[in-house]
Amino acid sequence: MPRLLLIALAAMLAIVLIGPIAGIAQDATPAADSATASLARTDVRHFLPYGLDGLNPELTVVSEDSGVCAHESLSIPGRPDAWDCIGGESSAIYDPCFADPFMIPDETGNLVCVDSPFSTEIVRFTLTEPLSIEKDVDDPMAAAMPGPAGADPMATNVPEADPEHWELPWALELANGERCTLLTGATAAFAGDRLNYGCENGGYVLGEVNQERPVWIVSYLADGAFATTLVEVVAAWA
Numbered sequence: 001m002p003r004l005l006l007i008a009l010a011a012m013l014a015i016v017l018i019g020p021i022a023g024i025a026q027d028a029t030p031a032a033d034s035a036t037a038s039l040a041r042t043d044v045r046h047f048l049p050y051g052l053d054g055l056n057p058e059l060t061v062v063s064e065d066s067g068v069c070a071h072e073s074l075s076i077p078g079r080p081d082a083w084d085c086i087g088g089e090s091s092a093i094y095d096p097c098f099a100d101p102f103m104i105p106d107e108t109g110n111l112v113c114v115d116s117p118f119s120t121e122i123v124r125f126t127l128t129e130p131l132s133i134e135k136d137v138d139d140p141m142a143a144a145m146p147g148p149a150g151a152d153p154m155a156t157n158v159p160e161a162d163p164e165h166w167e168l169p170w171a172l173e174l175a176n177g178e179r180c181t182l183l184t185g186a187t188a189a190f191a192g193d194r195l196n197y198g199c200e201n202g203g204y205v206l207g208e209v210n211q212e213r214p215v216w217i218v219s220y221l222a223d224g225a226f227a228t229t230l231v232e233v234v235a236a237w238a
Contacts, residue, residue, distance in 0.1 A: 038215075039175065039215045039232055039234065040214065040215070041214035041215055042211075042214065042215055042216040042232075042233045042234065042235065042236055043234065043235040043236070044166065044169075044235070044236050044238070045117070045235055045236070045237050045238075046237075046238060047098070047114070047117040047170070047237055047238070049098050049112040049114070049122065050098070050100050050101055050102075050112070054100075054102075055112065058120055059112070059114075059120050059121075059122050060120055060121050060122065061122055061123070061124045062121045062122065062123065063123050063124075064123065064124045064125075064126065065087040065090055065092060065094070065113075065123055065124075065125050065126070066087065066088055066089075066125065066126040066127070066128055067085060067086050067087040067088035067089075067090075067125070067127075067128055068085065068086060068088070068127065068128060068129050069083035069084065069085035069086075069097055069099075069111060069125070069127065069131060070084075070086075071083070071084040072084065073095050073096035073097070074095055074184040075095050075096045075170050075182055075184055076096050076170045076238050079096075079238060081098050081099045081101065082096040082097070082098055083095075083096065083097045083098075083099060083111065083131070084096070084097070085097045085111065085113065085125050087125075088128055094113035094123060094125060095113075095184065096113070096114070096170070097111040097112065097113040097123075097125050098111060098112045098113075098114075099111050099131060100112075103131075105130070105131075106130045106132070107130055108126070108127040108128065108129065108130055109126075109127055110124055110125065110126050110127070111124075111125045111127065112124065112125070113125050115181070116170075116171050116179075116181045117170065117171050117237040118171065118179050118181075118200075166211070166236070166238060167208075167209070168182055168196060168208070168209060169182070169209065169236040169237055169238050170182055170237050170238050171197075171236070171237040172197060172205065172209070172218065172233050172235070172236055172237070173233070173234045173235040173236075173237075174199075174205075174218065174220065174231045174232070174233060174234060175231055175232040175233070175234055176220065176231050178199040178200065178201055178203055178220065178231075179199065179200050180197035180198060180199040180200070180203070180204075180205050181197060181198060181199075182196060182197055183195060183196060183197060183198050190206060190221070191206075193206040193207035193219065194206070194207065196208075197218075199220075201222075201223060202222075202223030202224075203220055203221055203222045203223050203225075204220070204221045205218045205219065205220055205221075206218075206219045206220075206221055206228060207219055209233065209236070215232050215233070216232070216233035216236065217230050217231070217232060217233065218230070218231055218233055219231075
């Protein structure tokens, strides 16, 4: 057999044998990329129980109460529509409770109270007194009002939201799958750091939320563990 023909057959055989192997490696690449892909940034989210048509239909009223809401929320300080409320007869404390953005000022109405942004069960809280306490927060609509006192409604110079409620967000979703909610009452401290968040699987978040980079970091203590680990924050709620 001529030498050139042997070389050609050997080359074709190599292509047949190597081809499937190369194809398998190519198929595995996307899975490997997705597994090692890093989080670009922490997603910041607002819990919005009301829409233009009223209460969100995905939320379920499981109980009702009535009383006064005289103080800003401890869970979401700085958010203008979030309140700390107390039942008149039950003396139950609800925090946070969210005011209907279309509620008529100086009149009584309803608020929505919820334990965490991960729950769809709410308490409908009826005011016995109007929301008359002025909070120490800016009106987010003030700069958007037309006329000498404000700017054009379509302007882009609307002031940023009060950052206070992002220092310790109301709730966190962690990269390890944990969902944690801010603890507003008395807790404990370990190594000088307060237990700031309680998590659904029994763990805790200690200390502050590190927001120095686009992806926030927290110190997480798993249930039964004796050492903390640094965990990325996938989403933060306020």
